[in-house]
Amino acid sequence: MSLKRKATKSLVWTFTQQFGNQLIGFVVSLVLARLLLPEDFGLIGMIAVVVAIGNALLDGGLTKSLIRDKDCDEEDYSTVFYFHLTSSLIIYFLVFVSAPFIADFYEKPILVNIIRVYSLSLIITSFSAVQVARLTKIMDFKTQALIAIPAALVGGGVGVLLAYRGYGVWSLVWSSILTSTINSIQVWIYSGWSPDFIFSKAKFKKHFNYGYKLTLSDLLNRVFNNLFLIVIGKYFSAAHVGFYTRAEGMKQLPVNNISSALNKVSFPLLVSIKDDEVRLKRVYKKLMLMVVFVITPILIILATLAEPTFRFLFKEKWLPAVPYFQILCVTGLLFPLHSYNLTILNIKGRSDLFLKLEAIKKLIIIIVIVLAIPFGILALLYGQVIVSLLAFFINARYTKKFINYSGWQQIKDVFPILITAALSGGIVFVLDQFVLINQLDIIRIVLGGIAGSAVYLSFAFIFRFDSLFELYKLILKK
Template sequence: MSLRKQATAGLVWTFAQQFSNQIIAFVVSIILARILLPEQFGLIGMVSVFIAVGNTLMDAGLTQSLIRDKDADQEDLSTVFYFNLAASAVIYLIIFFSAPLIAGFYEEPSLTKIVRVLCVTFVISAFGAIQSTRLTKVMNFKTQTLISVPSTVVSGIVGVSMAYSGFGVWSLVWSRVSASLMRTAQLWVYSKWTPSLQFNIPKFKDHFNFGYKLTLSSLLDTIFSNIYIIVIGKYFAASQVGFYVKSQSLKNLPVNNISSALNKVTYPLFAQIQEDDVRLKRVYKQIMQMVVFIIAPILIFAAVLAEPTFRLLLTEKWLPAVPYFQILCVTGILYPLNSYNLNVLKVKGRSDLFLKLEIIKKVLIIIGILIAIQFGIYALLYTQAILSIIAFYINSYNTGNFINYSSWEQTKDIFPIIIIGLCSGAIIYFTDLFLVQQEWLDIFRILFGGVLGLLVYFLISFILKKDVVMFFKKIILKK
């Protein structure tokens, strides 16, 4: 299969996996949000950072090294498997005994038991990490889709049934645990790979030397991706954490789908053409434009129609989350670019530069939070939006140096698309003001505004940026 066909097939199946999962997860989250209270979601949000940190430390970047290594064999895979397993057990024990300290930090005694149960998920995930890596390396996203959908369905059934039975926050806990169990069990069945009794120390050192820098970078990114939850959980009420977490999850519905799909495809894709800078630049540019072309209108339209959407789907009790969501949509537009363009550094073997850039961005986040916390939660959110823009320029400048594609060139290629999205969003906004005066129902405001915005967006895009429209059509529809 040609590289183009591999990439196209990978994108199709990865998007299928992401969207099918997210549609199911979205429906489940809506049902749970209507049953449970914002503060219960806030408690889970407070714990999420520790789960993410555990997953990052458990892997140590070794699976990324396996994908990059074209000569990785059974001995490499088994070595990394046993390391991941041992590391996950050690990290879980540390978190288990630290649970009372975590609960004390947030002043939420109930978190002790929640942390101890929920964090077992990264131990479970360690059993299937190599199986998942092998599927990703050969760009077999079809099998991953067949694995992920049943896992999401089972976890949804567990969560909703427990919520209706009055288990409260524990319905969210066991929903996540069941998803992890289901996914790992299927990976063993579908991947047809089992570890052998091998552990090669020189090979471990080789993978570790590449991976530990990525791990430190990922660890920084994980902590700082959740740092706003940590700060809000420490200085504000659990309900406000819940509003932030729900806004973040709804914003991430399109963002994570696209970002995760592209990261899964672009890293192995870039790895195959890592020595051809001209080709790498061309592919990078095309994918970057496609990402913005998809994500910009979705988030802009969602921000404009946030108030009727939250009231319709989540009920009145979630309306305080609307301004949170609208501000976070700004960060979402550039997030996929901030994550996937750094894949260029990874395939070029510059994990040292990757780490350096992460440190710089995290220092800026600390400074921003220290300044913003004095002015309240909205100042924190606006700071997050501003820093996402700064991060894009830091990443694009360094990535551009490797493929002769400067930050200014990248900005010129995506800025017109964002402007088209903003113009379309403005039309929706003023139309919606009229519909409010006419007392239209929320569902009709959302449908009318969404359809109108898409029509305007595609019409202007076709006239002014026909090349982007045609490339988008070619990537998505060509078989």
């Protein structure tokens, strides 16, 4: 099978998994948002950093090293498996002991038991991390999709049932645990691999030397990605955290569906051509522009129609999240650029530079947060936009070095897409505010979305955007 055909097949199944999971997750979240209070989601948001740190320590560099290494054998996989499992037990013990201190920090005693139960997912997922890495390495995304969707469906369904019966925040906790459990069980059944009783110090050293820098980078990234949640939870209320997580979740819906799906395929794909710099740059640019082409109009149109969308989907109680969402959409526009620039460092094996860049960006985040706190939550969110802009140019520095594709060249390439999407958003705004303002929310959403999409695609066709025709061939042609 050719590389292009293999990539296309992988994309189809990755999108199936992403869209299936996101669709189920969105429907479940929609129902739960109507049944639960913003404070319930806020409590889960407060402990997000704990789970994020655990996942970073478990899922960081060693599995990426397995995917990147062309010569993995049974010793490699089994060694990393046992390291993951042992690490998960140690990390869970530390989380268990730390739970009262975290609850005291937020002044929320209920968090002690929530943390201790919710964090069990760290042990559960450690059982399947290596199997998933093997499936990703061979680009078997069909199996991953057929595993993930039933797990999300059952776990989400149980969460809704528990919420309906009045379990409150615990419906979110048990839904997460059940989803992780079903997913791990299926991975063991369908992946076709289980570990041997082997642990090689040499193999561990090889993967650890590559992976620990990525793990530290991922750890820094996840802590600081959740730093805004920590600050909001400490200085404001659980409800504010709930509004923030709802806005972030809505922003991540298109980002996760599209960008994450393509990134999952693009990493092993780009690894396979990492030594051909001309081809690497061409494929890199094509993938990045394709993601930007799809994500940009969706985020801009959603931001324009945020008020009727939030009221229709989640009811009036969630309207305070609207301005949060509109600001966060700007950071969502930059996400594909961040992701692909950092991917270059990964595939080139420069985890040392990856860690260096992450440390610089985190210093910027601390400075921005300290300056923004006195001015309230919206200032913190605008601070995220500033951080994201600065981080893009920092990330792009080494992309120029390795494949001669600078940040300014990337901006130049995506600029026509941004302008076209902004124009489409402006037309949607005028239509919504001056024509549809007195209509039902669903009418405003549907007509505004159709109008914005039609304008965007029309301009893309008129100006012959390459990404439009690449997507056409990907979706409609075999």
